[in-house]
Amino acid sequence: MAEAQTKTGGCHCGAIRFAADVDLTQTVECNCSHCAMKGFVLTAVPAAALRVQSGEEKLTEYRFNTKKIAHLFCSLCGVQPFSRGEGPDGSKMAMVNVRCLENVDLGALSPMHFDGNSR
Numbered sequence: 001m002a003e004a005q006t007k008t009g010g011c012h013c014g015a016i017r018f019a020a021d022v023d024l025t026q027t028v029e030c031n032c033s034h035c036a037m038k039g040f041v042l043t044a045v046p047a048a049a050l051r052v053q054s055g056e057e058k059l060t061e062y063r064f065n066t067k068k069i070a071h072l073f074c075s076l077c078g079v080q081p082f083s084r085g086e087g088p089d090g091s092k093m094a095m096v097n098v099r100c101l102e103n104v105d106l107g108a109l110s111p112m113h114f115d116g117n118s119r
């Protein structure tokens with residue numbers, strides 16, 4: 001596993017800005033109804049590795065299915081930079097939308113395909 005690197009990112013309008021310590025050798029594309037529509041490339045981090053620098057109050061929460069994951073999108077531009085939830089062991093986690101990070105070569109990543117649609 002590669003070492004985590006700190007990347008900055010945000011939503012489209014810039015209201016939400018954040019930094020995250022991410023390991024971009026570990027990315028996921030999921031085929032569930034929600035991820036398929038939004039086209040996410042995601043990477044999981046411990047909650048503490050995601051630091052919201054501005055715009056926390058602009059985040060709107062969307063929950064569906066088991067309601068365990070807080071999908072957080074910007075109330076101004078609609079972009080979802082990350083979600084918050086819990087890992088299998090109950091620890092607080094975040095899923096970062098890699099497409100919202102700056103200075104990432106998406107074409108160089110090899111996302112694992114997660115079959116969320118069958119779960």
Ligand SMILES: [Zn+2]
Pocket residue numbers: 011012013014015016074075076077078079
């Ligand atoms: Zn925005």
